[in-house]
Amino acid sequence: MTQTINRPLEGVRILDFTRVLSGPFCTAMLADIGAEVIKIESPTGDDQRHMGAMRHGQSVSFELINRNKKSLCLDLKSPEAKEVILDLVASCDVVVENFRPGVAARLGVDYDTLRRVRPDLIHCAISGFGQEGPLTKRPAYDVVAQAMSGFMSLTGEPGRPPVLAGDSIGDTVPGIYAAWAICAALFRRERTGQGGEIDVAMFDCLFSLLPTALAQFQTTGTAPERTGSTHPLSAPFGAFQAQDGHFVLAVANAPLFARLSEAMGLADLPSDPRFVDDQKRRAHEDDLRAIIEGWSADKPVAEVIDLFEAKGIPAAPIWNMAEAAASPQVAVRDLLSRQVETAAGPLDLPEQPVQFVGCLRGGQKAAPRLGADEALRAALDI
The missing domain is CATH 3.40.50.10540 (Crotonobetainyl-coa:carnitine coa-transferase; domain 1)
Structure with a gap:
């Protein structure tokens, strides 16, 4: 150009x-x-x-x-x-x-x-x-x-x-x-x-x-609390453990959760009463995290990301500053x-x-x- x-x-x-x-x-x-x-x-x-x-x-x-x-x-x-x-x-x-x-x-x-x-x-x-x-x-x-x-x-x-x-x-x-x-x-x-x-x-x-926090406050009348790397309303969302490090995952709707389940070889997971919708998944986030990390525990981060990207699931490795600065993305942009x-x-x-x-x-x-x-x-x- x-x-x-x-x-x-x-x-x-x-x-x-x-x-x-x-x-x-x-x-x-x-x-x-x-x-x-x-x-x-x-x-x-x-x-x-x-x-x-x-x-x-x-x-x-x-x-x-x-x-x-x-x-x-x-x-x-x-x-x-x-x-x-x-x-x-x-x-x-x-x-x-x-x-x-x-x-x-x-x-x-x-x-x-x-x-x-x-x-x-x-x-x-x-x-x-x-x-x-x-x-x-x-x-x-x-x-x-x-x-x-x-x-x-x-x-x-x-x-x-x-x-x-x-x-x-x-x-x-x-x-x-x-x-x-x-x-x-x-x-x-x-x-x-x-x-x-x-x-x-x-x-x-x-x-x-803080639009998300403001929406929560006006909905519930209660100030939102800290949720770490998870999302206050959706799950699975945030950082998860793999064999050699952590990766992030952002699943905030039913089609994405179905694809995530298929990628992990657990196609029946969306029919589990604990996980039938986003609200239920957030309420049972600890159970869901245990399932995901049980699956990823023996897989390198790179393999996890490749599997999820192939299914169109938003996921990424967690780069430090050195990795981000040296990345082809920074160079090309x-x-x-x-x-x-x-x-x-x-x-x-x-x-x-x-x-x-x-x-x-x-x-x-x-x-x-x-x-x-x-x-x-x-x-x-x-």
Whole structure:
């Protein structure tokens, strides 16, 4: 298929005041699809430069989420910086910040201040609990958002303490929502000429990811509990033991259960009173698990998956990060630019996952050195 270099956000300039994870994750996605992202850092740099996974004294975490950006150093508390920012904003389409509510106004980078320079500006603020509300002043990190949104209460094994999700979804999910909202606002501006203010809260974003739990709660009036790797409503669903590891299985209707039974050589299983429908199968999940794992105990995961795939049954091995990153799927889908030279040494840099058919992928650029793009001041006459 013929590819073009015209990526969706080419020509869009973003002024990025964000740090650590939620905001940088957002602006990295936008840079991936062509936006020019000018990252404003304090003289000591984004905190993420000094934390997270480190190699050769450099933060690998910073490199991964600040790819394709430019860096300017400014002390936002200084009068000179305020003048530079106002000059910069005049040429920018979008401003993104993830300060605590109220801080942007004190620094003079809030929407009301900046739109006086650029009336059609799109201003996106990411925070823990939003710019308004009873919790707006509460400090928020990923763990706080997971804990208070209901997400953490559903993660973990029954009868055991709640656990965090495997990565910082309290930060990354708001970053995704913010990128989506900015693109929607840019589209609206094309149609109406109007900019606007976007308020993204970590709490809100995680709360929105719980449609199944919300449906359960409104059906029963009782808060759902943790179910581990199983599904709260369907069975067999989740992780199962094989000879050399675990596999996952997703069977949520009668035809799939019939095919699963045939694949295991137990064609009469659907007529067992314990398993005649999804509700009964969920109620007798322990019995069903014992049958499935009794069948799979002497079979390698690869053999189990082959048998199930031949019957059209949703099943998969459980890959670790190394296996997923090295998989042909990641390679064919161009999810990583391999061995890009960065301050932390050669790294495989990720790219936002959506395929814009016809647009080039790959060729990711390393995160900028601190203040590496001071020449922008001259280029922009500021």
